[in-house]
Amino acid sequence: MRYNEKELRALSRQPAEMAAELGMRGPKKGSVAKRRLVKLVVNFLFYFRTDEAEPLGALLLERCRVSQEEPGGFSISFVEDPERKYHFECCSQEQCQAWMEALRRASYEYMRKSLIFYRNEIQKMTGKDPLEQFGISEEARFQLTGTPRDGWSCIGSRLDALD
C-alpha cells in the first residue's frame, strides 16, 4: 500500500495535541525501550529520535485500544491483533493517564460518534436538527447509521478467513 509520505511528514511538523519524551518499545519480541519524542497530531501518533527533526514512524490511531500496563505505562494495540502492543513508559501515572485519555479520544471515529450523540441529544431536547443551520445535515459523515455500502459488509469476515 502506497501512501503520501511527504504529506505525512509535513503533518508531523504541525502543532501537536500532546508531545512528550517517553520510553517506547515496539511490538516485536525482545525489543528494547528507547527514549522517543512522541507527538500526537490529529489521529496520528508520530515518534521521533529525540535529536532528529524527521519522524521515525507514525501510528494511525483508528480502531486502536489503549490499555494501562504497569503503573506509569500504557500500550497501544489494534483490533486485528490485540496482543501486538506498542509500549510507552511515562514519568508518572498522571502523565500516563493524560496520554491514555488523549489517545482514546484521538480518532476520527471517536469524534464522529460524539457528534452523532450530540446531534441526537440536541434534536431530542429542542426538536431541531442543529446541523440544519449550517446546511450540512445531509453529509454522510454526520449520519446516525454508519451502514457500509454496496457489498462491503461481508468483506471483513471474508478477509479474516483469508488471513
Add this chain to the structure above:
Amino acid sequence: MKLNKRSVAHYARSDAPADHTGFLRTWGGPGTPPTPSGTGRRCWFVLKGNLLFSFESPDGRAPLSLVVLEGCTVELAEAPVPEEFAFAIRFDAPGVRPHLLAADGQAAQEAWVKALSRASFGYMRLVVRELESQLQDARQSLALQRSSPWKVTATHRKPQAPDRCSPAWGNGHFLPRDHSPGCFTEEGGSRPAGRDPVERELQGPASLLRSRGQSPVSPETSCFSTLHNWYGQEIVALRHRWQQRVQGSQPEHERQDRP
C-alpha cells in the same frame, strides 16, 4: 518512515463508516511518469474520515494506496487528455505534486470535491465543538424553563392578568456569554439593545452557578433535583421582585411595549 500499514489496511477494509465511495480515474503511482498523461487508471475509492483509500475494485482485498487528507485543498482541474470532471487534491507541503483524479460525471465530480474538502480532522472537530456547546446551552435552557412557571418576554409583553406571569424567554437571551455566529440564539430574533432590569436579573441563575464553581451540566452537579431546586429558588425570588415591581408601577389592564 514507518507506518502501521497492516492496521491501516485493516481499517480500510473494515466496516467503519465510509463517507464517500466511487470509481475515479487516477494518475500517479509506481510505474507512471511524473507528469500525468493518458487516461489514467480506474480505481475504487473509499473515503473514511481524513483518509482516502483506493482499491482495484469494490471487492478489492488490500488497498492500493492511501492519501492522508490533512493540509490540503481540493479544486477542479484540467486532466492531461480532454477529460471532463477532473479535480485535484493540492497540498501545502513543499515539493508535493497535486493528486489528480477524475469522476465519471459532473454530479460525481461535485460530490467528491465537496466530500474531500470537508474531510479534514479539523473540520470534524469544529463541528463537534459547536454541537457540544449547543448541547450545553440546550441543557441549561431546558433546566431553567422547567423550573419557571411564568412567562416573560424580553422585548414585548403580551397582555396578561397580573398574577399569571410565565416566562418564556428566547433560548440564550439570558445567558451572559459571547455568542459566536451560527450558534443557538436565532430563536426570538432580536435582543434588546438596552436590557431591561428584569432581563438583567434573569441572568442570575446561570452565572451564579458558574461563580459557585458548579456548571449546570458538569458531572459534579450532583443530580437533576439539586439543579432543579437551585434554579427554582432563584426563580421564586426573582418572580417575587418582578411581581412587586409590576403591580407597583403599571396599571393592571395595560402593558407597555418596551423598545
